[in-house]
Amino acid sequence: MAKIKIPYSKKHLEIDIPDYNLSAILESKTHIFKPKICQEEIIHQALDNPIGSASLEELVKGKKNMVIITSDHTRPVPSKITMPILLKRIRNANPDIDIKILIATGFHRPTTKEEMIQKFGQKIVDQEVIINHLSEDESSVVRVGTLPSGGELWLNKLAMETELLISEGFIEPHFFAGFSGGRKSVLPGVAAAKTVLANHCSEFIASEYARTGVTKNNPIHMDMLYAAKQANLAFILNVVINSEKEVINAFAGDSQLAHEEGCKFVMELACVQAVKADIVISSNGGYPLDQNIYQSVKGMTAAEATCKEGGVIIMVSACNDGHGGKSFYDNMANASSPREVLDRVFKVERTKTVPDQWEFQILARILDKHTVILVTDMCDPEIICNMHIQHAFTLDEALQKAFQLKGKNATITVIPDGVSVVIK
Known part of the structure; x- marks a missing residue:
């Protein structure tokens, strides 16, 4: 038994x-993977060794303002660990920069204050400017272009008008985008409802390539990559977590290249027959x-x-x-x-x-x-x-x-x- x-x-x-x-x-091997260093060290190590990008500190120098996209209440991103590290490193490099945290709600309801406290901790909620993306608020989005699929690309104005756009998130298998993380913080994260709907159409969902662990030829993924490029998503910090929601690895740097490296790591651990x-x-x-x-x-x-x-x-x-x-x-x-x-x-x-x-x-x-x-x-x-x-x-x-x-x-x-x- x-x-x-x-x-x-x-x-x-x-x-x-x-x-x-x-x-x-x-079972995924992520649950038995044992990192040799603590969660904070894993994150610092990733930020110290960005993939395909200048360092976060180099990127924030000389900037007056920036936006950090973060996941909403439906995602177990360990922001109590990641966000303080990001904020400290950013302000050490540029003490006067204006930072706004934009919650990538996508097509979900707004994250409540109580959920924000649970996600970030009381201190960050009290001291930082945190804004929910509202996909159906047409006054908060701007047209950026046309997706490869033909849908209109509308993105959050704050994300498009800032001098520097970065994101934090996590990478796990995703049932039609292949993997979460990376470009998903932009589409669907901070996209208008009409854009999310076009990207998630029945034709794409039915595609044999719109499946867990698949990004090659995935029409949904290709739209998302395009959106991230149009938004000038300059830098990402994406973590991989175990069943206890603890960080076991992290990938930072270019929004596409760092994400691809993270997906490879997850695939090695998560793929089962x-x-x-x-x-x-x-x-x-x-x-x-x-x-x-x-x-x-x-x-x-x-x-x-x-x-x-x-x-x-x-x-x-x-x-x-x-x-x-x-x-x-x-x-x-x-x-x-x-x-x-x-x-x-x-x-x-x-x-x-x-x-x-x-x-x-x-x-x-x-x-x-x-x-x-x-x-x-x-x-x-x-x-x-x-x-x-x-x-x-x-x-x-x-x-x-x-x-x-x-x-x-x-x-x-x-x-x-x-x-x-x-x-x-």
Whole structure:
């Protein structure tokens, strides 16, 4: 009997799986990677050795103002560690520079003050100018050009008008952009809603290259690279974290070159071989990525990559913030089936993408071939069931439901952290 821990909110759930059922446990090596130096030293070392770029200190010299793009409340970027280091090094080099911190909300809701305090710490929230990007506020964005895909590129005015634009973030596998981090801080991070919608169109989401761990020929990634260049994103600090949200490596420098090096490192640790099974258990790695159903689709895609067609995906995710998007919820709940959602979304033109379309398209793709059981005691079951997902309050309850569907001898693959792996 195997006892396996699955991240859930800010704790773990345990499940006992009979040995004769268990096919594999798929985990990223990021969780066992042991750096030889502490987190702060890792970050300083990256900043001391920028990739393809002058140092941060050289870049800020002579500048009157700058903007630091940072991730929002849905991303576990350890800003309590990274941001103080960035601010100190910047001000040591240029004490008088005006710094604004711009939260890359993308298409998400604004980050609350309480979430800012949790993310940055009280001191930074009290002393620094922190601004939420609002993608639907047309007065806060400016047209920059046209994306390779043909969509209009509108970006935050603060980002475009500053003398120096840099960003902090983290790199992990991403279910349609290939990897997070780097260029994503600009698009979708500080892009207008219309730009995000064009980039996330159904045609691109359906591309065989818009998958976890893939950037080559990925149309979504190519748009994002273009946006970062047009924004003159001059420097990035991107970290790689383990399951405890601790920094295990960092990459700094040119927004494309440093990011590519970071992606190589993550790929070496995160890539695992698929082990097909009747039942696959996955998660979103716990808080903060498992706050809603919207974000939880990411962990489901990992399970999708190793689940037999017609199999059962058990998704462990708190979803304490509900569905995560009205359009996401409505388009699933108002459809008679996931197939209806897919048939409808494939007819939507690239320039007429609707909010959250990419998320309900991917969820419908998964549900069209698999039964999904969402495990949570923090979300209204009615919301879950309305979206064509089954609900269970506990892992044991979900497993019993899965056995009823696939039989007591069903094979099981477990992915304790579905957002940390690239399944090939």
